[in-house]
Amino acid sequence: MSTPLDRSIESLARTGMTRFFLRMFDDAPDLLLKNLTVEAIGPDRTFKIGGKWLRNFGSDSFLGLDQHPAVIAAVERGVREWGAHNGTSRAFSQVEPQCEAEAKVAQWLGTEDAVIYPSVTLANMGALPALATRHDVIVLDQYAHNSMEEGMRIAKARGVRTAKFAHNDPADLDRVLRGLRPFRHAIVAIDGVYSMSGQLPPLQDFQRVAQSHDGFLYVDDAHGTGVLGTNGRGTVADALGGYENTLVVGSLSKAVSCLGGFLAGGRDAIEVIKLRSNSLIFGGPVPPPYLVAVCAALDVIMSPEYACLRSTLDANVRRLVDGASNLGYRVLGGHVPIVSVLIGQEEATLRAGRFLFDAGYYVQSVVFPAVPHGSGVLRMQVNANHTPESVDGLVGALAELIKAFPECDHESHHRNSASARREAIPA
Numbered sequence: 001m002s003t004p005l006d007r008s009i010e011s012l013a014r015t016g017m018t019r020f021f022l023r024m025f026d027d028a029p030d031l032l033l034k035n036l037t038v039e040a041i042g043p044d045r046t047f048k049i050g051g052k053w054l055r056n057f058g059s060d061s062f063l064g065l066d067q068h069p070a071v072i073a074a075v076e077r078g079v080r081e082w083g084a085h086n087g088t089s090r091a092f093s094q095v096e097p098q099c100e101a102e103a104k105v106a107q108w109l110g111t112e113d114a115v116i117y118p119s120v121t122l123a124n125m126g127a128l129p130a131l132a133t134r135h136d137v138i139v140l141d142q143y144a145h146n147s148m149e150e151g152m153r154i155a156k157a158r159g160v161r162t163a164k165f166a167h168n169d170p171a172d173l174d175r176v177l178r179g180l181r182p183f184r185h186a187i188v189a190i191d192g193v194y195s196m197s198g199q200l201p202p203l204q205d206f207q208r209v210a211q212s213h214d215g216f217l218y219v220d221d222a223h224g225t226g227v228l229g230t231n232g233r234g235t236v237a238d239a240l241g242g243y244e245n246t247l248v249v250g251s252l253s254k255a256v257s258c259l260g261g262f263l264a265g266g267r268d269a270i271e272v273i274k275l276r277s278n279s280l281i282f283g284g285p286v287p288p289p290y291l292v293a294v295c296a297a298l299d300v301i302m303s304p305e306y307a308c309l310r311s312t313l314d315a316n317v318r319r320l321v322d323g324a325s326n327l328g329y330r331v332l333g334g335h336v337p338i339v340s341v342l343i344g345q346e347e348a349t350l351r352a353g354r355f356l357f358d359a360g361y362y363v364q365s366v367v368f369p370a371v372p373h374g375s376g377v378l379r380m381q382v383n384a385n386h387t388p389e390s391v392d393g394l395v396g397a398l399a400e401l402i403k404a405f406p407e408c409d410h411e412s413h414h415r416n417s418a419s420a421r422r423e424a425i426p427a
């Protein structure tokens with residue numbers, strides 16, 4: 001006899017996106033390439049799946065620091081010195097590497113202080129509600145990352161008024177804020193870089209509009225961390241000349257190859273956020289070995305070695321962007337080492353990903369709902385430890401793809417360029 005739990009799960013399985021994905025699992029199990037299990041990793045960003053070695057173009061570890069001897073040694077040292085986990089919320093205590101890692105993040109960025117959460121998602125879900133009261137408003141770019149939207153929803157449930165404004169549009173931000181008047185302060189939440197479209201926000205214009213409404217900027221620069229700006233500090237400092245009236249969020253799990261998300265800014269702001277952020281107060285911290293590793297990874301990023309890693313990475317990105325463009329693909333992105341080519345329909349996008357997989361290259365087929373219907377892309381993450389030969393190999397496989405599936409080529413050539421660019425932005 002079925003229980004209420006069974007019946008509840010059954011009805012959830014028939015709902016919205018869950019139904020869509022379950023049907024896809026049934027209808028196209030070979031095409032989906034989801035829930036893959038990596039059996040082993042090899043040198044030069046290779047890995048083994050289903051007994052087959054592939055070139056992995058699906059890693060956000062852009063600088064290849066996950067394989068750096070100093071970072072690996074730091075994790076090992078951290079385990080020996082601190083054990084696997086200290087097992088306590090920061091509301092009670094923290095280990096020294098937590099303070100060292102936060103000080104190092106602030107030193108690297110040039111902010112007064114920083115706080116590290118276990119992920120960027122938890123940073124956004126903890127900090128955004130912490131920053132607003134029912135006298136304030138939160139406004140979000142319509143294409144900002146889902147985790148900020150979740151943070152905004154928590155704030156809304158506590159009585160904060162919230163709204164969205166048109167993507168990268170300071171005039172619309174101004175219109176939305178006027179409509180929300182009166183309020184005490186406005187939090188303007190945006191991404192530092194929109195990874196799929198490659199677009200950067202007009203930070204100076206947003207800052208001007210925010211200030212004119214007693215507002216400040218909250219910038220989730222997860223994808224810019226380590227790979228954009230002077231010394232990899234991301235988009236904010238270079239665009240605004242500093243961090244005044246701005247809080248910046250960054251990732252320690254992507255280019256930094258460790259674990260966590262940081263929020264950085266003025267000392268007073270960080271102190272208050274720490275006291276008001278439920279995901280910090282009621283949740284656990286990044287385990288100590290990874291905090292030790294964050295320090296080691298940031299030492300590499302702040303050393304002369306960084307210029308070398310960054311120029312190898314940038315050269316690999318250029319090689320792929322040029323190769324794919326020369327083949328006639330419509331390339332989206334390129335500001336960060338995520339290069340997407342527009343394919344179009346969902347099934348064509350999945351088939352294209354499968355074709356490259358069979359040719360020995362893993363890339364991600366991104367389809368609705370991550371992108372709008374009919375605007376599927378192949379997303380290729382370029383890393384500093386890809387060899388030029390493997391980038392050339394991927395370009396060769398993309399050339400074969402056009403021959404094998406002329407309809408993909410058709411999709412990317414014949415869609416209206418401006419509208420395709422506008423559409424192919426992740427939700």
Ligand SMILES: Cc1ncc(COP(=O)(O)O)c(C=O)c1O
Binds near residue numbers: 119147191223251
């Ligand atoms: C802008 C942005 N914010 C947040 C996240 C989530 O980061 P995390 O995995 O640390 O929760 C991502 C992940 O891709 C992101 O791109």
